Each structure stands twice: as structure tokens, then as C-alpha cells.
Amino acid sequence: MQMIRLLYISTARAPLLSAELDGILRVSRRNNRAVGVTGLLVVGGRRFLQALEGPEAAVVATFERIRADPRHFAVVILGRSTITERQFGDWSMGYQPGAALGVEASVAADVQALIAPIDDPVVHAYFHQFALQHAA
Numbered sequence: 001m002q003m004i005r006l007l008y009i010s011t012a013r014a015p016l017l018s019a020e021l022d023g024i025l026r027v028s029r030r031n032n033r034a035v036g037v038t039g040l041l042v043v044g045g046r047r048f049l050q051a052l053e054g055p056e057a058a059v060v061a062t063f064e065r066i067r068a069d070p071r072h073f074a075v076v077i078l079g080r081s082t083i084t085e086r087q088f089g090d091w092s093m094g095y096q097p098g099a100a101l102g103v104e105a106s107v108a109a110d111v112q113a114l115i116a117p118i119d120d121p122v123v124h125a126y127f128h129q130f131a132l133q134h135a136a
């Protein structure tokens with residue numbers, strides 16, 4: 001079965017409360033585990049950067065559901081590629097809270113640690129830049 005990785009960015013309609021983010025993560029981890037999707041979600045202010053990877057059909061179905069979620073908008077795909085190995089295999093959905101939770105000073109360092117094992121240079125660069133932008 002062909003695997004793909006999809007990377008997108010989006011903007012929350014309104015700043016999300018941490019309880020709402022917790023809810024999204026709980027549902028995401030349950031759903032993703034059931035269909036073999038893994039990934040990483042980084043939140044910086046109202047911006048989301050998320051990577052989804054796994055069997056193509058599962059990633060596409062998951063992404064179409066996420067794209068239709070009214071809690072965010074301006075969903076833009078930054079990259080989609082066929083992969084042979086996962087980069088986020090340990091996480092049904094890894095998560096790094098950003099400025100929304102008031103820990104902005106440590107976001108860059110925390111994201112650097114999370115993305116250190118990512119060997120796809122494009123994916124790595126997007127997360128790196130995102131962390132820098134939301135660190136101030």
C-alpha cells in the first residue's frame with residue numbers, strides 16, 4: 001500500500017482554548033490510530049502547521065475531514081509526497097502548543113527538539129521556520 005505525507009497550514013477562525021485543542025487532539029489520536037495515520041501538529045497563535053502521513057487513502061480521507069472543519073480556514077497544502085518511511089511514526093498526532101498557551105518563549109526550542117529526527121529537508125524547514133516565526 002502506497003504511503004504519502006501531506007503538509008498543510010491553516011488559520012483558526014478564533015483563538016482556540018486549550019480545552020478545545022485538547023478535544024481536537026483526543027479525537028485525532030483516536031481516529032488516526034485506527035487508520036494508521038501519524039503526524040505532528042504545531043500551533044502558533046492562530047496558525048496550525050500539520051503533517052499527516054500513512055496509507056494514501058487514510059491520509060486523504062483524514063485530510064478531507066480536517067479541511068472541512070469550520071474551526072479553521074485558509075487551508076493550504078504545502079507539500080504532498082510519496083514516502084517509504086514515516087518521520088512521525090511514534091505519534092498518532094504529536095503536538096506542540098504554541099503562543100496560544102502562553103509558552104511562546106520556549107516554542108522554538110521545543111519544536112527544534114521535536115523535529116530533530118525529521119530527515120526530509122522540506123518538512124524540516126517548514127516546521128523550523130514556523131517555530132521561529134511564532135517564537136517572538
Ligand SMILES: Cc1cc2nc3c(=O)[nH]c(=O)nc-3n(C[C@H](O)[C@H](O)[C@H](O)COP(=O)(O)O)c2cc1C
Nearest residue numbers: 024027028029031032048062065066069071072093
Ligand atoms: C487543526 C486541526 C487538526 C486536526 N487534526 C485531525 C487529525 O489529525 N485527525 C483527525 O481525525 N481529526 C483531526 N481534526 C478534527 C477533524 O477536523 C474532525 O473534527 C474529526 O476528525 C471528526 O472526528 P469524529 O467524526 O470521530 O468526531 C483536526 C482539526 C483541526 C482544526
